[in-house]
Amino acid sequence: xxxxxxxxxxxxxxxxxxxxxxxxxxxxxxxxxxxxxxxxxxxxxxxxxxxxxxxxxxxxxxxxxxxxxxxxxxxxxxxxxxxxxxxxxxxxxxxxxxxxxxxxxxxxxxxxxxxxxxxxxxxxxxxxxxxxxxxxxxxxxxxxxxxxxxxxxxxxxxxxxxxxxxxxxxxxxxxxxxxxxxxxxxxxxxxxxxxxxxxxxxxxxxxxxxxxxxxxxxxxxxxxxxxxxxxxxxxxxxxxxxxxxxxxxxxxxxxxxxxxxxxxxxxxxxxxxxxxxxxxxxxxxxxxxxxxxxxxxxxxxxxxxxxxxxxxxxxxxxxxxxxxxxxxxxxxxxxxxxxxxxxxxxxxxxxxxxxxxxxxxxxxxxxxxxxxxxxxxxxxxxxxxxxxxxxxxxxxxxxxxxxxxxxxxxxxxxxxxxxxxxxxxxxxxxxxxxxxxxxxxxxxxxxxxxxxxxxxxxxxxxxxxxxxxxxxx
Amino acid sequence: xxxxxxxxxxxxxxxxxxxxxxxxxxxxxxxxxxxxxxxxxxxxxxxxxxxxxxxxxxxxxxxxxxxxxxxxxxxxxxxxxxxxxxxxxxxxxxxxxxxxxxxxxxxxxxxxxxxxxxxxxxxxxxxxxxxxxxxxxxxxxxxxxxxxxxxxxxxxxxxxxxxxxxxxxxxxxxxxxxxxxxxxxxxxxxxxxxxxxxxxxxxxxxxxxxxxxxxxxxxxxxxxxxxxxxxxxxxxxxxxxxxxxxxxxxxxxxxxxxxxxxxxxxxxxxxxxxxxxxxxxxxxxxxxxxxxxxxxxxxxxxxxxxxxxxxxxxxxxxxxxxxxxxxxxxxxxxxxxxxxxxxxxxxxxxxxxxxxxxxxxxxxxxxxxxxxxxxxxxxxxxxxxxxxxxxxxxxxxxxxxxxxxxxxxxxxxxxxxxxxxxxxxxxxxxxxxxxxxxxxxxxxxxxxxxxxxxxxxxxxxxxxxxxxxxxxx
Numbered sequence: 001x002x003x004x005x006x007x008x009x010x011x012x013x014x015x016x017x018x019x020x021x022x023x024x025x026x027x028x029x030x031x032x033x034x035x036x037x038x039x040x041x042x043x044x045x046x047x048x049x050x051x052x053x054x055x056x057x058x059x060x061x062x063x064x065x066x067x068x069x070x071x072x073x074x075x076x077x078x079x080x081x082x083x084x085x086x087x088x089x090x091x092x093x094x095x096x097x098x099x100x101x102x103x104x105x106x107x108x109x110x111x112x113x114x115x116x117x118x119x120x121x122x123x124x125x126x127x128x129x130x131x132x133x134x135x136x137x138x139x140x141x142x143x144x145x146x147x148x149x150x151x152x153x154x155x156x157x158x159x160x161x162x163x164x165x166x167x168x169x170x171x172x173x174x175x176x177x178x179x180x181x182x183x184x185x186x187x188x189x190x191x192x193x194x195x196x197x198x199x200x201x202x203x204x205x206x207x208x209x210x211x212x213x214x215x216x217x218x219x220x221x222x223x224x225x226x227x228x229x230x231x232x233x234x235x236x237x238x239x240x241x242x243x244x245x246x247x248x249x250x251x252x253x254x255x256x257x258x259x260x261x262x263x264x265x266x267x268x269x270x271x272x273x274x275x276x277x278x279x280x281x282x283x284x285x286x287x288x289x290x291x292x293x294x295x296x297x298x299x300x301x302x303x304x305x306x307x308x309x310x311x312x313x314x315x316x317x318x319x320x321x322x323x324x325x326x327x328x329x330x331x332x333x334x335x336x337x338x339x340x341x342x343x344x345x346x347x348x349x350x351x352x353x354x355x356x357x358x359x360x361x362x363x364x365x366x367x368x369x370x371x372x373x374x375x376x377x378x379x380x381x382x383x384x385x386x387x388x389x390x391x392x393x394x395x396x397x398x399x400x401x402x403x404x405x406x407x408x409x410x411x412x413x414x415x416x417x418x419x420x421x422x423x424x425x426x427x428x429x430x431x432x433x434x435x436x437x438x439x440x441x442x443x444x445x446x447x448x449x450x451x452x453x454x455x456x457x458x459x460x461x462x463x464x465x466x467x468x469x470x471x472x473x
Numbered sequence: 474x475x476x477x478x479x480x481x482x483x484x485x486x487x488x489x490x491x492x493x494x495x496x497x498x499x500x501x502x503x504x505x506x507x508x509x510x511x512x513x514x515x516x517x518x519x520x521x522x523x524x525x526x527x528x529x530x531x532x533x534x535x536x537x538x539x540x541x542x543x544x545x546x547x548x549x550x551x552x553x554x555x556x557x558x559x560x561x562x563x564x565x566x567x568x569x570x571x572x573x574x575x576x577x578x579x580x581x582x583x584x585x586x587x588x589x590x591x592x593x594x595x596x597x598x599x600x601x602x603x604x605x606x607x608x609x610x611x612x613x614x615x616x617x618x619x620x621x622x623x624x625x626x627x628x629x630x631x632x633x634x635x636x637x638x639x640x641x642x643x644x645x646x647x648x649x650x651x652x653x654x655x656x657x658x659x660x661x662x663x664x665x666x667x668x669x670x671x672x673x674x675x676x677x678x679x680x681x682x683x684x685x686x687x688x689x690x691x692x693x694x695x696x697x698x699x700x701x702x703x704x705x706x707x708x709x710x711x712x713x714x715x716x717x718x719x720x721x722x723x724x725x726x727x728x729x730x731x732x733x734x735x736x737x738x739x740x741x742x743x744x745x746x747x748x749x750x751x752x753x754x755x756x757x758x759x760x761x762x763x764x765x766x767x768x769x770x771x772x773x774x775x776x777x778x779x780x781x782x783x784x785x786x787x788x789x790x791x792x793x794x795x796x797x798x799x800x801x802x803x804x805x806x807x808x809x810x811x812x813x814x815x816x817x818x819x820x821x822x823x824x825x826x827x828x829x830x831x832x833x834x835x836x837x838x839x840x841x842x843x844x845x846x847x848x849x850x851x852x853x854x855x856x857x858x859x860x861x862x863x864x865x866x867x868x869x870x871x872x873x874x875x876x877x878x879x880x881x882x883x884x885x886x887x888x889x890x891x892x893x894x895x896x897x898x899x900x901x902x903x904x905x906x907x908x909x910x911x912x913x914x915x916x917x918x919x920x921x922x923x924x925x926x927x928x929x930x931x932x933x934x935x936x937x938x939x940x941x942x943x944x945x946x
Contacts, residue, residue: 057615057811060571060599065612068564068623075565087873089880091541091847092548096644097570097601097628098533098589116571118601119590121632126533128570128591139538142530150541155570159594171569183883187862191883198873279866281874338530374564389660393752400560400671401754407562410656410664 062159062170068374073361074173074354077203078153081175081352084199085151088191090177093150095135101125107134107334109297114159128157132176133298133331133349140180140345141338147181147345169355178349180335185269189302189330190276192350196306196326197282199352205308205325205360211289212304247288248274273302302348303329308360325360326352373427378470380428381408382419385435389413395434395444395462402463404470406432423449430469432462535632535643541847546834547646547827550676551626554648554825557672558624561664563650566623568608574598580607580807582770587632601630605649606771606804606822613653613818614811620654620818642828651822653808658742662775662803663749665823669779669799670755672825678781678798678833684762685777718747720761746775775821776802781833798833799825846900851943853901854881855892858908862886868907868917868935875936877943896922903942905935 059065066074098118104127116128129135132152140148153175160170177195179188193210200208248270270288277283286304306326328350335345365372381396389412399406407428409419423431433445433454444462446469447454457465532538539547571591577600589601602608605625613621626648633643650668652661666683673681721743743761750756759777779799801823808818838845854869862885872879880901882892896904906918906927917935919942920927930938 057576057611057813058573059569059611059615060573060597061594063569063571065569065616066567068566071565071567086849087876087878089848089850089878092544093541094539094544096532096536096538097630098536098644100531100533103530116594117592119592121534121589124533138530138532142532143538157570171571179883181883184885187883194870194873276866279863280870340530375562376559377562390752393749397667397753400667403560405560405562410652410654410660412657 060170064169064171069372070358070362072372072374073365074358077354077357077361078173078175080202081199081354082151082153084195084202085175085177087198088149088177088195090149090151093136093139093152094154095129095132095139095152097155098126098128099135099138101127103138103338104130104134107298107337116157116159129154130158131156132174132351133178134334136176136178136180136349137298137331137334137345137347138338140335140347141343145180145345149177149179151175151177172353172355175352175354176349178347180345180347182346186273186276189348190273190280192328192348193277193286193304194280194282196304196328196350196352197280197285200306200308200326203357203361205357207309208285208306208325209309210286210304210306210326212286212302213289298331298334299329300332301330303327304350323356324353325356326350371427375407375426375428376405377407377426377428378405379407379430379432379466380419380423381406382416382423382431382433383414383435384416384433386413388434391434391439395432398463399432399466402467404463404466420447420449429473430466432466533643537642542845543831543835545845545847546838547831550827550830550834551646551648553675554672554827555624555626557668557675558648558650560671561622561650561668563622563624566609566612566625567627568602568605568612568625570628571599571601572608572611574600576611576811577603577607580771580810589630589632602627603631604629605647605824606651607807609649609651609653609822610771610804610807610818610820611811613808613820618653618818622650622652624648624650645826645828648825648827649822651820653818653820655819659746659749662821663746663753665801665821666750666759666777667753667755669777669801669823669825670753670758673779673781673799676830676834678830680782681758681779681798682782683759683777683779683799685759685775686762718744718751718756721747771804771807772802773805774803776800777823796829797826798829799823844900848880848899848901849878850880850899850901851878852880852903852905852939853892853896854879855889855896855904855906856887856908857889857906859886861907864907864912868905871936872905872939875940877936877939893920893922902946903939905939 101115101117102125104115108130115130118126118128132154136150136152139145153173155171156174157171160168177192179192181188193212196210248267251267251270274283274286274288277286304327305324307324328348330346330348332344332346335347336342364370379399381392381399383392392408396406396408409422420431422428429449431447431449433447438444438456438459441456442459443456444459445454445456446465574588574590575598577588581603588603591599591601605627609623609625612618626646628644629647630644633641650665652665654661666685669683721740724740724743747756747759747761750759777800778797780797801821803819803821805817805819808820809815837843852872854865854872856865865881869879869881882895893904895901902922904920904922906920911917911929911932914929915932916929917932918927918929919938
């Protein structure tokens with residue numbers, strides 16, 4: 001077996017024992033050291049093996065590693081989402097992965113999943129963040145920020161029983177956009193809906209609809225306040241119908257609503273919102289649906305949820321469990337809960353459920369048999385001859401230092417075929433070839449992996465020529 | 474107070490109570506509902522306030538929020554680091570924030586900080602990851618991957634007593650690059666050192682030096698194997714000297730080394746490494762220093778650490794506590810510890826200590842009084858007149874749909890001065906102005922915030938004109 005480390009522990013120990021021996025050392029002393037060292041090394045090597053037998057290698061329930069293939073898809077999706085957030089003037093920010101437990105308690109409601117609590121950290125009771133909204137509210141209150149438009153991309157953790165097939169995990173990534181501050185009614189709310197539409201159209205997930213409603217009052221009344229269900233269910237009759245402006249108009253006609261001052265206020269707001277959605281060109285994507293009964297405890301006003309509409313399954317494509325891929329709403333009370341004086345900072349925002357979207361996009365790609373490159377390498381440095389490692393190292397240094405993405409094989413004498421095959425299998429477009437001939441003539445061969453054409457260029461023109469070809473492609 | 478939500482909870486309740494009342498409802502029935510609802514609303518409103526008095530708002534020890542200003546600096550640094558990793562052909566990947574506790578135990582050694590353990594999760598004992606190296610080794614063994622060049626950027630958690638002033642936190646971000654696989658000696662090791670140099674030069678942190686050594690054998694011998702310290706300390710005499718090839722040559726001359734076969738092997742490797750470092754043009758940045766005594770338990774061969782050289786403190790700049798900003802080394806045994814059969818996958822890698830670098834860069838910027846834009850907004854949509862919200866919404870929609878980063882104020886009738894001031898304070902370069910006049914003539918005014926020049930253009934040319942100006946700037 002070739003030497004891999006700078007030197008195996010055994011050899012270092014020996015080297016060390018040499019250093020330890022004083023120029024005029026007695027032989028016994030040297031032997032003593034050496035045997036001691038050898039022993040030390042031996043035990044340290046055994047240690048690892050003793051652990052083996054009962055070691056089962058796995059990762060925590062409901063979590064997963066993201067392979068390079070996953071990461072490429074993820075990066076594409078996140079880039080699109082983040083660039084949309086930035087297009088709307090949002091600033092980035094981040095918060096710790098865990099918060100004081102008291103910060104998170106009583107914010108989400110009973111029907112929310114479990115939180116990951118940490119063991120007592122020297123008197124601190126901590127939990128992993130459950131979403132990005134409560135930390136944002138905590139941040140606003142703590143820093144007395146009254147106005148902010150920010151986005152936040154990060155992991156959150158929920159101990160729901162994971163059904164991984166649907167792309168549900170206990171650790172997952174959220175992309176949040178929120179507008180905090182006191183503004184004229186419905187303008188920020190409308191922008192949040194616009195952003196949802198831009199992202200869902202941009203991701204090309206097929207047709208979608210955003211269902212809008214208010215925080216589920218019915219559930220609260222029946223489950224929490226003991227209102228007779230048969231009474232509450234009367235709502236059902238009414239809320240079957242859902243739609244856009246038409247529905248709003250219809251409600252205006254209903255004397256039971258129009259004769260009530262506050263009800264009227266609500267309808268005016270609804271009308272205003274749809275007016276803005278019209279100007280944004282997305283009104284037909286939004287359906288006001290009184291039956292929508294979701295939303296975490298902290299929502300106070302409008303809530304919305306984006307659903308993908310079932311597309312006819314394509315050949316070979318397994319039917320996707322299409323559900324909510326984005327949600328959001330208004331939470332005017334949350335920041336006040338963190339403010340000692342209860343000062344409120346009205347907020348509205350949205351959260352993109354990226355895991356679900358990853359799953360859908362990956363399914364699509366699998367069906368279409370799309371291949372993704374997991375590296376961005378532009379040039380491969382190859383040689384057809386032996387003993388050209390030095391030249392390859394010189395060449396690749398030139399490329400790296402010029403900012404060109406380049407790779408080579410970590411072998412002293414690789415076969416040319418192995419090198420070319422590596423380029424084809426990893427999708428590297430260009431190969432730079434150097435050998436006896438080229439070295440003598442002061443030239444370099446550039447090979448296009450796709451067309452297999454080779455051209456010779458002056459060595460000194462290498463970087464310029466490569467950059468030219470890369471800019472053209 | 475103006476209406477902020479779609480409708481305050483109070484009003485929804487009233488609206489609902491209207492819906493609940495059947496067309497021919499008895500008055501008492503209506504009253505009953507309404508009072509119930511009112512009560513429900515009242516209690517839900519009180520709840521929040523009861524929590525207040527004893528609520529202290531803070532975040533966990535040793536953690537921090539990243540403000541938009543922080544995030545801009547962080548993004549710049551991470552972009553540079555990641556593009557370097559990609560330039561060297563690395564693939565991206567990610568692992569869960571926590572691992573089974575047994576995965577992490579006995580990998581780091583006694584002198585490592587404490588781990589964050591989670592509370593028992595239904596039989597699972599979990600800990601937050603302590604670095605990105607052990608999860609990577611676990612990933613390789615679990616997926617039987619024998620060869621991989623990957624980078625990983627993510628948070629890790631260590632419960633060291635935080636001295637925040639030096640940019641040390643209990644939650645911090647690591648940027649790792651690793652090469653796994655069996656290759657010809659020293660080539661991957663040399664590339665890791667090359668990458669360190671590229672990143673540290675690229676970040677322009679001033680002059681730096683990479684100190685290279687092998688895993689601290691002395692510590693192991695004295696602390697663990699009970700070798701007499703006075704004997705071990707003899708090493709000290711020798712290892713004072715450190716340098717490059719010169720030192721290696723010097724060691725070759727030392728009969729105590731050259732006469733020992735394994736010691737000679739080690740020296741041959743050292744020589745080879747420095748030969749490659751020469752070809753990479755970084756040999757003078759690397760110092761072989763036998764006194765370097767760092768490195769976690771899993772390191773087996775070469776280890777290295779990058780230190781910034783103290784730069785003369787500039788006027789007003791507080792002296793930076795300059796220390797290690799990057800470290801790495803070879804860990805040929807780690808993957809084997811996760812493999813049931815103990816199959817080894819030799820690895821070498823590096824980790825960039827970004828927090829420390831953030832701190833230094835931020836200090837520099839503070840000293841120079843550099844301002845950072847926290848948004849990327851390119852165009853602001855303004856109006857000098859009242860009742861132009863609709864027109865502004867139409868305009869900004871055009872811009873957004875064309876992919877242009879645009880903002881406006883969420884006000885029905887903002888003052889022009891307020892709007893222009895917003896642009897100056899946030900660094901938005903262009904303003905699009907629409908008013909009576911413009912609307913009548915079918916034109917739009919474009920104003921450069923810097924020069925305050927205004928030009929009128931045909932409204933239908935808006936997007937094209939903006940894109941032209943943005944591409945020019």
